[in-house]
Structure formats: structure tokens, C-alpha cells
Amino acid sequence: MKNDIQNREDLYLIVSEFYKKLLNDAEMHHFFSEIVANxxxxxxxxxxxxxxxxxxxxxxxxxxNAMQPHLEKNEEFPFERKHxxxxxxxxxxxxxxxxxxxxAHVIKNRATSIATVMEIKVSQIREQKEKNN
Structure with missing residues (x-):
């Protein structure tokens, strides 16, 4: 049986292992190139x-504001549903x-909510831009 998430050290393990996956993925790593380059x-x-x-x-x-850097990144590298x-x-x-x-259950549910809200917001911005062009 695995332990539950209990503290910042556990959260650090999650985000560092998660970023290893993102940085090693051909469809995802370009979103983080600036962070790595800097x-x-x-x-x-x-x-x-x-x-x-x-x-x-x-x-x-x-x-x-967690949303703002993602909206700025979306201008440079548009997010798609697959992302x-x-x-x-x-x-x-x-x-x-x-x-x-x-x-562990709560953090996965919150991640789902965050991804959903972010995807909706990015889609709304895209639709508004298309409407204005």
C-alpha cells in the first residue's frame, strides 16, 4: 500500500516526476523550453x-494568478485539447x-477541474479572436 500525499516534500516529488514526463514528451516539451533555457x-x-x-x-x-502565464503561453504556442x-x-x-x-484523490480531481477551466478559457479566447478576424 502506498502512502497518501502528506506534505510539501510529497508535492515536490509529484511535480518533479510530472515534469520529467512533460519534458520528455514530443508534444509537450516545447511549452517548457523557455523555463529550461533560462x-x-x-x-x-x-x-x-x-x-x-x-x-x-x-x-x-x-x-x-495561475491562469495568466498559461494564457500568455497560449499566445506563443496554442494549446489544443490533446495538450x-x-x-x-x-x-x-x-x-x-x-x-x-x-x-491523492483530491489532487487528481482538482487537476481535472483546473485543466477543464483552463481549456474552456483558452477556447473562449480562440473563438473571440476568430470572431474578430
Whole structure:
């Protein structure tokens, strides 16, 4: 039996293993090329740990707008449905490989909600741009 997610160290394990999958995937790695080129992956992982720590444990560690950088990245590299699905599949797979329990269940559900909202927002922006052109 695997342990449940209990702390920031567990969250760091999830995000670091998750990013290994993303960075090694031909359809996903280009979204992160700037982070890698700037040698800021570790800093980015810590921001993600803050984000998930806040989401899962209500730690008040994340104070940024999570949507904005994704909307900006979408301008450079448009997100498609397959990207959201792959992101979600990799995330859930990483959680399942390492943890089980209530917090593991909650973080996967929250990830699904976040991916869904982000995909809807990106689609709305795309539709609005098409309408204006």
C-alpha cells in the first residue's frame, strides 16, 4: 500500500516526476523550453509546489494568478485539447505511481477541474479572436 500525499516534500516529488514526463514528451516539451533555457526549472517547480500546497492543504503559499502565464503561453504556442488531456493523464499517472488515499484523490480531481477551466478559457479566447478576424 502506498502512502497518501502528506506534505510539501510529497508535492515536490509529484511535480518533479510530472515534469520529467512533460519534458520528455514530443508534444509537450516545447511549452517548457523557455523555463529550461533560462535554467529556471527548479524555481518553477517550487512555484508549483506552492500552488498545490495551497490547493491541497490551504497553506496560503501561492499568491499569483495561475491562469495568466498559461494564457500568455497560449499566445506563443496554442494549446489544443490533446495538450490538456496529456497534461492531465501525466499528472494523474504521476500521482497514482507514487500515492494513494484521500489527498491523492483530491489532487487528481482538482487537476481535472483546473485543466477543464483552463481549456474552456483558452477556447473562449480562440473563438473571440476568430470572431474578430
Amino acid at each position: 535554467d529556471s526549472l527548479e524555481e518553477h517547480l517550487q512555484v508549483l509546489v506552492d500552488f498545490w500546497d495551497n490547493i491541497l492543504f490551504y497553506s496560503n503559499t501561492y499568491h499569483k 490538456f488531456q496529456k497534461w492531465l493523464d501525466f499528472f494523474k499517472q504521476t500521482v497514482d505511481e507514487n500515492f494513494e488515499g484521500e489527498n
